[in-house]
Amino acid sequence: MSIGERDPFTGHQTTGHEWNGIKELNTPVPKPVWFFLISTAIFALVWTLLMPSWPYGTGYFKGLLGIDQKAVVSRSLVQGSAERAQWKARVEKGDWAQIQADDDLMRKIREDGRTLFGDNCAACHGTGAKGNKGFPNIAQSPMLWGDVPQIVEQTVRVGINGTDPDTRVSQMLAFGRDGTVTREQVSLLAGYVQSLSDTALITEHTKDSIASGKELFVTNCVACHGDNAKGSVDTGAPDLTDPYWIYGGDRADIYESIYSGRQGHMPSWSQRLTPVDIKIITLYVLDLRRKSMEAGAGG
Structure with a gap:
């Protein structure tokens, strides 16, 4: 192995290794690489000291800043629940017309109503409430018992041919099967x-x-x-x-x-949803209907 030999083109020393006439240069690591390696090591050390990191026994090092993401999330949930309770109380006690005229409150109802409707109603009526075969288009078609807010709320609450004692009853007779007509x-x-x-x-x-x-x-x-x-x-x-x-x-x-004949079925949602959630769903559906009518008028 040659010691101190330099490559005549680059000026770098060689390592003494040679393969088929090709000599390996002892090229130094570029300075930017050293910079990023050292910066990364320093950042990792500082982050490890400041933030929760290494586990030990039954606990873990909580970091010099004392940041606890679990506590942050818990506080966020508590704050969100408190804010949600405030506007839901306004919905629960508010008059239908006043709520529908309150843009800020209706914005929250659209957000919450979309989730409630998606979880409980979309399987039958579709995500846009435009129905599926056997289930009515409640976003556009005339509602069977009318679209007055109190009437719609009652329908959601007691259901149709459901288990509630006050459920709405709807049935189309089997005129042919029962022999009423040929x-x-x-x-x-x-x-x-x-x-x-x-x-x-x-x-x-x-x-x-x-x-x-x-x-x-x-x-x-x-x-x-x-x-x-x-x-x-x-x-x-x-x-x-x-x-x-x-x-x-x-x-x-x-x-x-x-x-x-036909005999549709709609669950009595009072057995699953709270009164205020039923009111939110009602307002959400009526808002969908309003938008559909406005779109139809504009077209």
Whole structure:
């Protein structure tokens, strides 16, 4: 091994190692690397002394600053709960109209309501409250018992065909299965009902059958759905003239509804949610409906 030999091109000493004529240079570590290594070591030492770090026995070194993230989180939770309790108390005691006119309070209701709705209602009604087959679009369609805040709150609280003693009761009779009308008459009724929301279905070819369906409708259906087929908020019968359908609006779905009947179910949420949470969900849904109506008016 040669000692003190220098590379003529770089001026660095060699290590004496050579491979196939290539000599290894004894190149010093660049100064920036030393800087970052030393800085990192100093930072690690200072951080270890200031912050909670090394465990020992049943405890740990708590750091010279005494910072405890668990305590920080606990304080944050307590503070958040206190703030939440304050605005929820305002919701609980507040008048519906006053709450809806309070922008700051409604902002909190939208945030909290989105979570409550997502956890309890979205599985049936969808995250945007626009419904799934068998569950109504409560963001846009007319509500079965009306959209007055107190009425909506009551529906959420007692449910529909639920377990609460005061639950709302809603049922579509099985006209075909129970023999009230024949299969042919069910088909005529389905054609007429479908034409209520799609007048393009009334043609020279179909007008007679639709007229026959209308006669059957007057005999069997107006007691619940009304003479104009727009439903009734007193009985929870849906409007059959709009484009919103709970179980589907094609001919086969309507036929099945008339033939086999329908009996939807909504849980009685008073058994799971607090009164103020039910009120928040109600306000959240009504706010969704307001936004949908404004969007529709703007379009």
